[in-house]
Amino acid sequence: MNLPRIYLAGPDVFKRDYPQHKRNARRWCAELGLVALCPGDDEVVGDTRAAVSRGIFEINLALLDSADYVVANLANFRGHEPDSGTVFEIGYAIGRGKKVWGYNTPQHDLLSQIPQGEPGHCRDGMQIEDFGLPRNLMLAHSCELVDGDLSACLLKVARWHANRH
Template sequence: MRPRLYLAGPEVFRPDAAAEGERLKCLCREAGLEGLYPLDGQGDDIRRNCIDRIAQADGLVANISPFRGHHMDPGTAFEIGYAQALGKPVFIWSNERRPLAERIAAATPARDADGHLIEDFGKPENLMIVPDGHTVWAGPEEAIHEAARVLSFGVKNRALQRQVRRSVLFAATVSLALALAAGMVANRLIGW
């Protein structure tokens, strides 16, 4: 069984959204994963479809490239948060990896034209999206490759756990059968 990877990002708004989805799913297949694209099987309730697909996935790859401004697509931000709330690993990529402080024009040191503080943690997106220690990959290929490495280990680990549980159950069953047989032999010898 291939690990499932939800493919989050603003690709769904592209003129070639379906073709891009197929390309991303192909990258997943090549890496031994099953890609779940938001537009697949889409019904009337797009939000519910995306939430359901994230719940079905083993992990999420997200494009956090700036979209219609300095920051990422807000729907993708929601999907990242939802996946993290479910305890799923998130792998992010961006075509713009410069820190926010370098990308947003400052009117005064550390403040934008409206006087708002410019986040300066050396990250290409808000620290809630890019926590310390997380890599922002340069493209989907790298993020999917890392997801495959991490998720395939989890699948192998779960398979090993299932095998160990079966072995323990078999050993317990054999032990119980031997104990019952020994009890029956002891009863006959004692004469009960």
């Protein structure tokens, strides 16, 4: 039986300590009988920034396609929402029929997370969803939201996979 391949989505690739983060993720996965697929593993070269960015996009789609499951860091990134690239990867994975888990999800509902200008509206005047969910309803209903960090999420994935097989 092949070990389940887990695509690790999230803004972690932008961290200064991303190499250490990848080592930890790989170790945790290996201990749980999982294989980590980490964005940024492949060196992408090109003559232009556009060529490099296209190469990264294509490699990440190939990694997503080869994954059995996706684990996504849904922490706030540069504001009050998850990283837009991560959100795209979640949608892509769901569209491909893959199960997705999300971690680092805030413990409070969306309405209480976002500073309001007037009740129920952000400072830009846009209505804030009020369904009692910690993330936009499209994320909250498409992902299994895990209370905790990456290691807690990977443990949940490994247990789910073991119970299924």
